[in-house]
Amino acid sequence: MKRIAVDAMGGEHAPQAIVDAVIKTRKELPNVTFILFGDEQKVKGAFPKDDDFKQVEFVNTTEVIADSDEPVKAIRRKKDSSMVVAANYVKDKKADALVSLGNTGALLSSGIFIIGRIKGVDRPALMPTMPSQKGEQGFNIIDVGANAQSKASYLVQWAQMANYYAEKIRNIKNPKVALLNNGAEDDKGDPMHQEAYKLLSETDLNFTGNIEGNELMEGKADVVVTDGFTGNAVLKAIEGTATVILHMLKDSLLNSGVIPKIGAGLAKPALRNLAKRFDTKRYGGAVLLGVNGIVVKPHGRSDATTIYYAFKQVDKMLDQNLVAKYTELFKDNKK
Template identity: 55%
Template sequence: MKIAVDAMGGDNAPQVVVEGIEKARDEWSDLEFVLYGDETKIKEVLQNNKNITIVHTDEEILGTDEPVKAIRSKKNSSMVRAARSVKDGENDAMFSLGNTGALLAAGIFIIGRIKQVDRPALMPTLPVTNSPLGVNMLDVGANAEAKATYLQQWAVMGSIYAQDVKQIKEPRIGLLNNGSEADKGDTLHKEAYELLKNTEEINFIGNVESNDILAGVADVIVTDGFTGNAALKATEGTARIILHELKKALMNNGFFTKMGAAIVAPSLKGIKDTFDTSRAGGAVLLGLKSPVVKAHGAADVDTIFYTVKQIYDMLLNDTVNKANTYFEKMQSDK
């Protein structure tokens, strides 16, 4: 199994990328990695080239670049070359820490989508209060507008992913809505509810409200990309502000407060660990012909390691072809 890596994407590339890849390579000896990027910079931080090949590229897609224009004009960039290698069958999957929009465009226009999937969706894993497995939510930004059939397709793919990668036998699928009752929501959500309720082979549990996203009531939550992105940013921002304000309150209110902070430090670390998403890896672009994963630009070595594990599990379980088979069967049954 070979994974194409955009080694120049992210805030600390290529060092953190190379270190994460070497850690993953040492864990899974049956994986090979092809690193696309500046060969000189990669070699400066590479300790051992076992199972690692470098393909030199002399262009980079920046975070400020317009996504579609960038993948069309910077054909020798590390991201485009990595995506092209997957398209041509040289590698089995790819991941990047780079420009999210550009990676979405590269996935859709270069690697290509599964024939029966109308729109690929971006799916991260969020922490929940009662399980180390977290909750997957899709879409969180690849599609600002959606149809009910898109949400149905995303629910199926999310369910297959949760079974394969997270080893959940019957993943609970929820629909993000403005109420838990079946008749809640606008036309899109009412139509999606009926489709999901009648979709075989998924365990649809009904509507989920935004205040329950992190409560562990579902394993996969489906929504349109506009709503999903807004909910994701609000959730992440709230968690970050609360943790920051809690730390400030404990450290800036005198000696006795600091003493109390020292006493409760182990418990606070547990809260921090709960909201640490590094073990979940990156956000998967579901609906493409091969696994493509986007890790955060500020990702550390551990995040990259677990992102490789995500891809490894998808390749081992043939997750993409399972989705293909399901949609082909669904099409033939119509």
């Protein structure tokens, strides 16, 4: 039986959205037990009154890490928070994975300092799946903020982990791996990026060279590796731009007279299809790769559908024994 530790108090719609996702997912994943951490009375109250709590366990906690909390201080001081207690379950092998919609920095700190990194992995990294012109396939980008500073050797490890994830979890054969840089030539970028290019070229990855920011969503690469500072900025830029464009498009169609409104009605199926192609719900959450357990972070605003996909994502990662694979991959790097 797989056991997923769930921070039931994390996210804007907790605990209801999380409970709704558990109810939906457990029907499809009968071999999964969901351990819900949080105010037990509130969490149980989010279930239907006649629910039998099948495949569900509860661990009562008395504290919650807020989005405004400083991450490292929070996990040290709020030891009875839903996130910290859940992370300790994974550390102690009482659970196989951790899912939380809470404070991203605190979850990263919990993964790194409580669960601990895999021996041989220099720095864990955060990796979401993003949409592209290829539709449902999308691409992975790593790191998007777990590391403020990076070394070329870190980027190589992240590329190796992301490559395996793309193969086994997203079912992409021989993924194309690219390095985010400010030009296509191998001598572009600062010394760190130049060294990363050289090291990636010497691996057995399907490394296709540098990729520029304007090419990311064209589907030219299945895995994009970058330093955490740049990756976080790019992620926020993509999310913000997509939101603004959709709002501007809607405003233009609905507030520019009768003819655009008629056109909007005629174009509704195409617009719905476009929105579906760029809907990230089906991707689940961002994965913290390199720690000694599965850690997944859906967006804090996620609804039950997104969380449902995150649970399915975790289930597939456990089926593929992802942590054991990474442990084997980096065993010769142990220090």
